[in-house]
Amino acid sequence: MQTGYTAAIKRDGEWWIGWIEEIPGVNCQEATREALIESLRSTLAEAIELNREQARATAGQEFEELAIAP
Numbered sequence: 833m834q835t836g837y838t839a840a841i842k843r844d845g846e847w848w849i850g851w852i853e854e855i856p857g858v859n860c861q862e863a864t865r866e867a868l869i870e871s872l873r874s875t876l877a878e879a880i881e882l883n884r885e886q887a888r889a890t891a892g893q894e895f896e897e898l899a900i901a902p
Contacts, residue, residue, distance in 0.1 A: 839872050841865070852876050 841850035848868040852858035858879050862868040888895070 837876060839869070841868060841872075855879055 837855065838853040839850050840853055841848060843865075847861050847863065848865050849861045850859065850868050850872050852872060852875075855876060858872065858875050860868055860871040860875055862871050
């Protein structure tokens, strides 16, 4: 299982913006670098949980879970 993700972050004027490289759609904008990192962590966790719930619902009652490494 993947144990970490990569955030690409930068300052853009008065804002900090960032993206999680491995997960499309996980991006945030905050006033401080620290707030951005926390927001990215939270948004990443929510996206993973939502994806997990959707995958399990789509798989139905009987399915197998396995760890897949790239």
